Amino acid sequence: MEITQKASIRNLLLIRVYYFFYFGAMGAVSPFVNLFYIQNGLTGTQIGLLGTISALVGFLSAPVWGRLNDVARRPRVVLQIALCLNSLAYYLLSLQQAFLYMAIIIAFNALVSSGINPQSQTQALAAAGEVGAGYGSIRMVGSIGYSITAAVSGYLIQQTSLATGFIGFAVLNVISAIILFTIRTPKKASKSPQSTPAQPKISMRQVFVEITKNSELMAYTVVVIVISILANGVTFESVYMQRLGASESLIGQLGTFGALIEIPMMLLADRVQRRKGSTLTLIYSFIFYATGFSIIVIHPSIPSFFIFRFINAIGFSLYAVSCTYFVVERAPGQQIATILAVFSVTISSIVNMIASPISGKLFDLVGPYWLFVNAMVGYIIAVAIIYFKVVRHEKTPLSESRP
Numbered sequence: 120m121e122i123t124q125k126a127s128i129r130n131l132l133l134i135r136v137y138y139f140f141y142f143g144a145m146g147a148v149s150p151f152v153n154l155f156y157i158q159n160g161l162t163g164t165q166i167g168l169l170g171t172i173s174a175l176v177g178f179l180s181a182p183v184w185g186r187l188n189d190v191a192r193r194p195r196v197v198l199q200i201a202l203c204l205n206s207l208a209y210y211l212l213s214l215q216q217a218f219l220y221m222a223i224i225i226a227f228n229a230l231v232s233s234g235i236n237p238q239s240q241t242q243a244l245a246a247a248g249e250v251g252a253g254y255g256s257i258r259m260v261g262s263i264g265y266s267i268t269a270a271v272s273g274y275l276i277q278q279t280s281l282a283t284g285f286i287g288f289a290v291l292n293v294i295s296a297i298i299l300f301t302i303r304t305p306k307k308a309s310k311s312p313q314s315t316p317a318q319p320k321i322s323m324r325q326v327f328v329e330i331t332k333n334s335e336l337m338a339y340t341v342v343v344i345v346i347s348i349l350a351n352g353v354t355f356e357s358v359y360m361q362r363l364g365a366s367e368s369l370i371g372q373l374g375t376f377g378a379l380i381e382i383p384m385m386l387l388a389d390r391v392q393r394r395k396g397s398t399l400t401l402i403y404s405f406i407f408y409a410t411g412f413s414i415i416v417i418h419p420s421i422p423s424f425f426i427f428r429f430i431n432a433i434g435f436s437l438y439a440v441s442c443t444y445f446v447v448e449r450a451p452g453q454q455i456a457t458i459l460a461v462f463s464v465t466i467s468s469i470v471n472m473i474a475s476p477i478s479g480k481l482f483d484l485v486g487p488y489w490l491f492v493n494a495m496v497g498y499i500i501a502v503a504i505i506y507f508k509v510v511r512h513e514k515t516p517l518s519e520s521r522p
Contacts, residue, residue: 167479184234273371349497352490
């Protein structure tokens with residue numbers, strides 16, 4: 120039975136609450152995870168190896184999670200199980216000091232969590248589509264959650280220990296899983312708010328074949344690869360800030376600052392997306408990213424990091440909305456979660472298997488500054504690829520049709 124308008128609005132509200140706690144969990148630990156590794160004696164190379172392990176397992180498991188979400192009768196139950204196991208993994212990680220045990224837990228976490236983001240996106244797109252809302256209006260609430268928990272977690276960590284952030288992540292993640300119980304089953308996410316006829320399921324091999332046939336998706340694939348390689352080392356941002364004299368509390372405040380900028384920008388990103396389309400919005404996001412990294416390259420300092428976060432928050436907001444629609448608009452068949460998993464996890468995971476240890480080694484050898492230079496170059500290249508391979512390609516039929 121089709122969901123009533125009132126129930127659809129209720130679902131949208133609950134998905135927003137879910138995003139608040141889901142991204143709030145990330146804010147509790149994300150700014151501090153590499154500080155935790157460094158504090159426990161890991162080198163940049165070892166941290167990079169952890170990234171490789173996570174990428175390898177994520178590469179193997181993400182399409183399976185996406186496929187399971189597409190064919191499961193109750194996909195939210197799959198998401199809830201993944202969220203709870205993700206919480207367990209982070210709690211166990213907070214208790215470790217040895218690299219080997221960390222590596223085992225990271226592998227387990229990648230196995231159970233690699234499908235969470237694309238599954239969350241399909242739930243959000245379904246809820247938004249029911250009432251004609253934009254994805255950015257949902258993602259914005261996630262930024263609010265992140266902004267609050269990053270500041271609170273930074274303060275608590277400074278008063279206690281870095282393990283506090285991991286425990287906070289576990290608790291908030293479980294809460295987000297509980298919230299999913301209150302949502303009524305929506306129609307499957309589609310490329311538009313209107314329902315579309317059911318289409319036959321296709322195999323994973325066919326999914327990859329369809330991607331290779333689409334020149335625009337292939338261009339975006341190259342972009343994801345370039346960014347995954349050159350911007351990989353930015354994960355050492357908190358360590359860089361600490362070397363410049365920042366405390367854990369200040370690092371948390373910086374995370375809050377960036378997330379607060381995202382709140383209005385997510386709504387603006389929805390408007391830009393509707394007016395300019397996903398392709399141009401994607402290019403705008405890369406330009407903002409490149410500009411933000413250039414600030415650190417020109418003058419690395421704590422004040423520069425606040426300017427960097429301000430600019431990159433705009434870029435991230437535009438990217439979070441545009442990349443989702445860019446892929447969904449071009450996704451073959453009804454394999455929305457599978458395609459999102461391929462682009463958000465699988466492709467980047469393949470590259471990160473190599474890029475993570477290289478970035479870690481570069482961090483050990485030359486420090487974090489050159490990692491930011493690489494990131495700036497990566498986003499400049501991304502702008503060029505999307506412009507020449509997608510924008511000009513979209514304009515070609517129009518120019519050729521003129522007399």
